Amino acid sequence: MALIVQKYGGTSVADATRVRDVAERVLYTQQKGNQMVIVVSAPAGKTDELLALARGVAKHPNPREVDMLLATGEQISIALLAMAIADLGGKAISLTAAQVGIKTDGTHQKAKITEISLKRIKEELEKGQVVIVAGFQGIDEKHDYTTLGRGGSDTSAVALAAALNADMCEIYTDVDGVYTADPRLVPNAKKHDEISYDEMLEMASLGAKVLHLRAVELAKKYNVPLHVRSSFNENPGTVVKGGENMEQGRIVVGVAHNSKISKLTIARIADKPGVAAMIFSKLAAADINVDMIVQSAGKDGLADISFTVSKDDADRAEEVARSMVEVLSAESVERDDNQAKVSIVGTGMLTNPGVAAAMFETLAQNNINIEMISTSDISISTVIPGELVEKAVQALHSAFELDK
């Protein structure tokens, strides 16, 4: 008898029909002889609806109370799913994070799980119940509700699977699995049957939206095998697991892209020690995540510093940059919202020095100008003009034979 954790996102429990579909799927898997723990998100749209209510009564809603409010979204989902399973003749019980004992630190809206109590879950499993747990939420040491941040239900599921030493953690979503590139851009993108944690981490952090980054980190840490698959069909999805038994000979496993970036350049700064530190600590203080950074030192002792940020942060980042022009004796701040990041990902890259060259050559052959470059152990990223992103992804996908 295997213990399986399944996680269903908001679109999977968006309405009564979908909830009943999930109930049937859960019972089907249980009836094959498995113990089942189900993690559910709030119904699609519910979290935004609750946040709108909060903004209606307060300009700056108190974070503790926002978590109290948001926790109701998942509580609705777990109750409805438990009812639907019972109505189909199954045995199911819903549990909030408080009832399970999913302990977190006290950082409201982005809490980290510190401990999970297994007593109640195990008792209910032994009674043959499907145990349905509210995702996204936890409780701190005062027994106050906390939430794990957007997409946190993935993290809840992986943490439960790790604590329960589950045989598999299935993440149900609205796509069939992890692809070599976004199928909307590359029609012949191929679904991976298997991918390593590290590769998945890079894909997730570089813009592939299938899995929540923190959930993959946690799965890697506790070696929890993940199965990413669609709740709309029966197709097998992508298994994400340790790197040992990966498919042979693959160097590049995917092309990721992110069109939601802006590039800012502070031009002609006096090139002396401490300048970069000053800029980026100011940006950090404003809670702005900076992604790629390029510094070019000119011959005249003046440097340009360019960096990319999420488009959502671009206004605030520009404001911070402009506020520093004087102190840096810089010439100007330039901003370009028409930028995209295109990356290739693969664990074999580090020991294959030709990969970077092949990537740049492919882009050059397609007349795509590279504006910035950065590399990690298992990825190479380039910033290119936004309108060329589709062409770039397709060319790289084909050059690295990902469609084969």
Next chain:
Amino acid sequence: MALIVQKYGGTSVADATRVRDVAERVLYTQQKGNQMVIVVSAPAGKTDELLALARGVAKHPNPREVDMLLATGEQISIALLAMAIADLGGKAISLTAAQVGIKTDGTHQKAKITEISLKRIKEELEKGQVVIVAGFQGIDEKHDYTTLGRGGSDTSAVALAAALNADMCEIYTDVDGVYTADPRLVPNAKKHDEISYDEMLEMASLGAKVLHLRAVELAKKYNVPLHVRSSFNENPGTVVKGGENMEQGRIVVGVAHNSKISKLTIARIADKPGVAAMIFSKLAAADINVDMIVQSAGKDGLADISFTVSKDDADRAEEVARSMVEVLSAESVERDDNQAKVSIVGTGMLTNPGVAAAMFETLAQNNINIEMISTSDISISTVIPGELVEKAVQALHSAFELDK
């Protein structure tokens, strides 16, 4: 420094404007130097909305899961009110029944409170917080959510006031207090400044909707003074308290009515022992509350048994009655949905035998035929034709000089 418990119903937290109004009222009372514990219902309409969701996924929603679902309604209200108070510069914290420790038995949908833990509430009060507690809900010994039944937030408030030994329990509603009769029927009905628990109990059980019956029973048991008042204005309302210091010389304090009743008659039953028991145990087994019962034994040894039920239960009651016609050797079942109950209430009644006669005389003078009569220690009720209810209430209100 007084400790005040305030309860706000669903209409008082129905939208952002109303929530902010309540927040201001709470802070105003706190700033006069009081400690405040606030009990809130779900926003108006929310409970029905959640029940509709439940019926969407299951024909017979599991009662435990219904309570899990319904508990989210009050959780939304407490979070929003706490945010609104904080936004106005006050200090407030919301607590679910689980966080407070409002223990109940395990009867889902109509649980009874068994114990209230005061630790967390007292800690927060000592920090100067307005403590906002979710009404209507509790937790059983397994830490599962229970609910107290419709109108249960009144009961939550009174129970908290009793446990905290509060100086006053204010019940905010959409009317100004307890009236001598329904002001919509009797324009010159007068608001009571004070009324006794027993009188309020009779008024509530006879159809006056101002307070939930169980809440009044609990207030009487623990001698919690209640102040029933409007959340829409600043008028003083009605204080409900012990009977010792009541206004002098009042015999009748109010005229109550209920138009939502149906009368059923099982006609010409063989009049022998056990017949009534058989009928009413069958009705009880079907979970139908029977209100008034009249049995008339004819000279031929055949009896008619008439009883009233809520209009909502009339279909099921008629079904039960018809199923017994054969075994009772009865002649027929008759049903009349056009009936109303009109009652007078007052603690002085028992020692004033003329009151009943005066009531019947008043109805007779107004050509109102009495179809059934029942009496209690402090009330006399009559069933009359439904279309005459307004006339009857007005005539009795005037005859007992309630407008003086």
